[in-house]
Amino acid sequence: MKRYVLSVLVENHSGVLSRVSGLFSRRGYNIDSLSVGETEDPNVSRMTIVVRGDEYILEQIKKQLNKLIDVIKVIELKPEQSVYRELVLIKVGVATHQRPEVIEIVNIFRGRIVDVASESLMIEITGDEAKVSALISMLEPYGIKEMIRTGLTALERGNKEIKQHNKYEEE
Amino acid sequence: MKAADAIVECLKKEEVTTVFGYPGAAIMPLYEALRKSPIRHVLVRQEQAAAHSASGYARTSGKVGVCIATSGPGATNLITGIATAYMDSIPLVAFTGQVKSTLIGRDVFQEVDITGATEPFIKHSYLVKDAKDLPRIIKEAFHIAKTGRPGPVLIDIPVDMQNENIEFSYDEEVNIRGYKPTYIGHIGQIKRALRRFKDSKKPIICIGGGIVSAKAEKELLAFAEKSKIPVVCTLMGLGGMDHNSPYYIGMIGSHGDKVANKAVSEADVAVFMGARIADRATGGSKLFAKNADIIHIDVDPAEIGKNLGTSIPVVGDVKNILEQFLEMAQPLNTDEWVKYLTDLKQSDIKNRKPSSNVNPKYAIQLLSEVLDQNAILVADVGQNQMWSARNFKIFDERKFFTSGGLGTMGYSLPAAIGAAIAAPNRQVVATMGDGGFQMSFFELATLKQNKVKLIILLFNNEGLGMVREMQYKNYKAEYGVNLSGNPDFIKLADAYGIKGRRVLQDDELKEVFDEAIHSDETFLIECIVDPKESTL
Numbered sequence: 001m002k003r004y005v006l007s008v009l010v011e012n013h014s015g016v017l018s019r020v021s022g023l024f025s026r027r028g029y030n031i032d033s034l035s036v037g038e039t040e041d042p043n044v045s046r047m048t049i050v051v052r053g054d055e056y057i058l059e060q061i062k063k064q065l066n067k068l069i070d071v072i073k074v075i076e077l078k079p080e081q082s083v084y085r086e087l088v089l090i091k092v093g094v095a096t097h098q099r100p101e102v103i104e105i106v107n108i109f110r111g112r113i114v115d116v117a118s119e120s121l122m123i124e125i126t127g128d129e130a131k132v133s134a135l136i137s138m139l140e141p142y143g144i145k146e147m148i149r150t151g152l153t154a155l156e157r158g159n160k161e162i163k164q165h166n167k168y169e170e171e
Numbered sequence: 172m173k174a175a176d177a178i179v180e181c182l183k184k185e186e187v188t189t190v191f192g193y194p195g196a197a198i199m200p201l202y203e204a205l206r207k208s209p210i211r212h213v214l215v216r217q218e219q220a221a222a223h224s225a226s227g228y229a230r231t232s233g234k235v236g237v238c239i240a241t242s243g244p245g246a247t248n249l250i251t252g253i254a255t256a257y258m259d260s261i262p263l264v265a266f267t268g269q270v271k272s273t274l275i276g277r278d279v280f281q282e283v284d285i286t287g288a289t290e291p292f293i294k295h296s297y298l299v300k301d302a303k304d305l306p307r308i309i310k311e312a313f314h315i316a317k318t319g320r321p322g323p324v325l326i327d328i329p330v331d332m333q334n335e336n337i338e339f340s341y342d343e344e345v346n347i348r349g350y351k352p353t354y355i356g357h358i359g360q361i362k363r364a365l366r367r368f369k370d371s372k373k374p375i376i377c378i379g380g381g382i383v384s385a386k387a388e389k390e391l392l393a394f395a396e397k398s399k400i401p402v403v404c405t406l407m408g409l410g411g412m413d414h415n416s417p418y419y420i421g422m423i424g425s426h427g428d429k430v431a432n433k434a435v436s437e438a439d440v441a442v443f444m445g446a447r448i449a450d451r452a453t454g455g456s457k458l459f460a461k462n463a464d465i466i467h468i469d470v471d472p473a474e475i476g477k478n479l480g481t482s483i484p485v486v487g488d489v490k491n492i493l494e495q496f497l498e499m500a501q502p503l504n505t506d507e508w509v510k511y512l513t514d515l516k517q518s519d520i521k522n523r524k525p526s527s528n529v530n531p532k533y534a535i536q537l538l539s540e541v542l543d544q545n546a547i548l549v550a551d552v553g554q555n556q557m558w559s560a561r562n563f564k565i566f567d568e569r570k571f572f573t574s575g576g577l578g579t580m581g582y583s584l585p586a587a588i589g590a591a592i593a594a595p596n597r598q599v600v601a602t603m604g605d606g607g608f609q610m611s612f613f614e615l616a617t618l619k620q621n622k623v624k625l626i627i628l629l630f631n632n633e634g635l636g637m638v639r640e641m642q643y644k645n646y647k648a649e650y651g652v653n654l655s656g657n658p659d660f661i662k663l664a665d666a667y668g669i670k671g672r673r674v675l676q677d678d679e680l681k682e683v684f685d686e687a688i689h690s691d692e693t694f695l696i697e698c699i700v701d702p703k704e705s706t707l
Contacts, residue, residue, distance in 0.1 A: 022290050056476075060476075063472055066472070067471070068349070069350045072348050072349045
């Protein structure tokens with residue numbers, strides 16, 4: 001079982017998210033995360049889906065997604081050729097005397113403190129998975145009260161755009 | 172003009188002459204527009220039959236079948252029909268009424284989320300949000316239904332939108348950026364496939380429903396005969412290859428011909444054309460085509476590599492690809508292989524087993540001899556389906572179809588009605604069992620109302636034959652398959668004003684078939700069949 005990141009261009013019609021997630025659940029594909037938002041073109045949205053499976057499943061997922069009329073393009077974003085990012089908000093339990101050390105950790109990771117309260121701090125961080133996971137493990141001893149991760153989003157490096165990819169790989 | 176009238180104008184632009192439907196409150200404005208139009212509306216007796224009739228109509232005419240239902244229960248009754256069409260890739264456009272747009276989501280009277288409900292087994296669906304979009308939506312829906320791998324498309328129209336005034340203009344072109352099927356095969360792949368053939372000693376072609384829907388029967392026959400490659404077919408491919416050709420071997424699958432299955436298992440190169448090769452065709456075995464290099468030709472790239480490990484995939488319309496093949500085809504060195512298979516085929520032919528009741532296999536063979544060369548046979552599901560598939564001779568313009576993918580009982584009667592309406596000058600026979608008949612017999616009223624002439628061949632073995640056979644095989648006992656309490660089918664037909672005769676013995680068949688064929692009206696033939704009669 002490997003992890004693959006797919007970037008999917010879809011028509012910005014209502015129900016598209018439901019069609020895509022319905023496709024995954026009905027065919028039994030495993031989704032680790034799904035993030036979606038508008039692109040430069042307001043009629044087109046872009047989904048970043050992290051799936052888990054083998055080569056056969058990946059091939060089927062790409063082909064079944066392409067069958068959906070609302071799906072315009074599906075490409076795989078390989079780790080060496082793409083930039084992966086995730087945004088996380090973490091609410092850590094921090095007593096007043098601990099605040100300086102936590103602030104120090106956050107600065108080392110180049111994160112930001114976005115909220116202060118008497119017994120907690122809210123930290124915002126963006127980065128690739130490794131960086132985000134490292135910060136979370138540094139903060140765990142203090143007690144993480146709440147946390148939310150957006151899930152991976154990614155773009156291909158270099159000059160090429162998703163629109164320039166062929167719809168189907170050369171067989 | 173009113174949107175409902177615009178919908179009718181769109182149907183006319185799409186050359187729709189017949190629709191099958193059942194009205195209700197939410198679809199009333201469209202019905203008013205239909206009343207004023209030249210389009211023929213066939214009123215069914217349950218919406219599932221509207222979808223099946225549209226399917227039979229589509230398969231016979233080559234056009235897109237159209238069915239119409241109201242919101243709520245009308246729409247949900249279409250679901251089985253839509254799933255049936257989806258599994259067999261039949262071009263259908265279904266129009267459903269929907270509650271007033273401002274009331275959607277509030278669980279009002281006769282409201283269902285039909286676009287959500289049909290999502291798993293539909294090619295595409297639309298919920299109309301702005302009446303102005305209707306002409307574009309209808310144009311797209313017909314395009315999607317009949318191109319690429321055909322399939323059902325649903326358009327859900329809130330009742331208030333049907334009454335709105337809109338500008339009517341029908342685009343000549345469709346441009347859907349997410350939908351651009353590939354029709355021309357990649358020349359490199361085609362050459363690879365032909366090279367692989369050149370060295371093969373035991374090639375086999377296996378065809379599926381794609382040959383029929385692409386109307387590629389002539390190209391296939393020409394290619395098979397020019398290259399001297401024997402052909403087998405799946406249940407859905409029956410009729411794609413003329414049974415009289417010396418290269419036609421038989422049907423594969425769990426209920427197929429032994430020689431056909433043997434041919435696939437011994438082949439060194441197997442070409443699958445327009446077939447998805449699911450579990451019934453492979454017999455569920457991992458050893459299917461184990462000795463062969465597999466070439467898979469299909470217009471739907473998702474099917475290639477899904478069930479079979481494919482060495483050479485070719486995506487495209489099978490008719491185009493066969494034409495390209497024909498240009499470069501060379502006769503292969505297969506005389507020994509073909510002789511081996513045709514000898515086996517001859518030796519497989521069994522003698523008729525004596526029976527105290529009607530032998531259904533003999534009945535279908537006899538039917539093959541007396542029907543016209545352009546007759547249409549529509550089979551239901553179960554033993555009657557396999558008796559029909561295995562014994563009906565298909566050549567010249569004959570046609571055979573059934574619910575292959577979903578296996579929906581009750582399909583054959585409404586589908587045969589659709590076929591007869593599409594081809595009023597051809598003989599149409601519907602075969603079914605006593606189980607399947609009772610799932611849709613109410614369509615006898617539709618048949619009567621529309622003056623349709625069918626020959627209905629009902630095999631009565633007082634039960635669900637195929638399930639019963641499987642139960643005995645696995646558990647040595649039957650349960651829940653006994654259909655005692657069956658009505659007197661001849662009396663039932665008579666109640667609808669339909670003639671019929673019960674047949675108890677094989678020697679009565681010829682006379683009854685003659686009577687049915689020469690009758691001007693529908694004729695029901697009820698054959699009493701031994702419950703222990705085997706499928707194979």
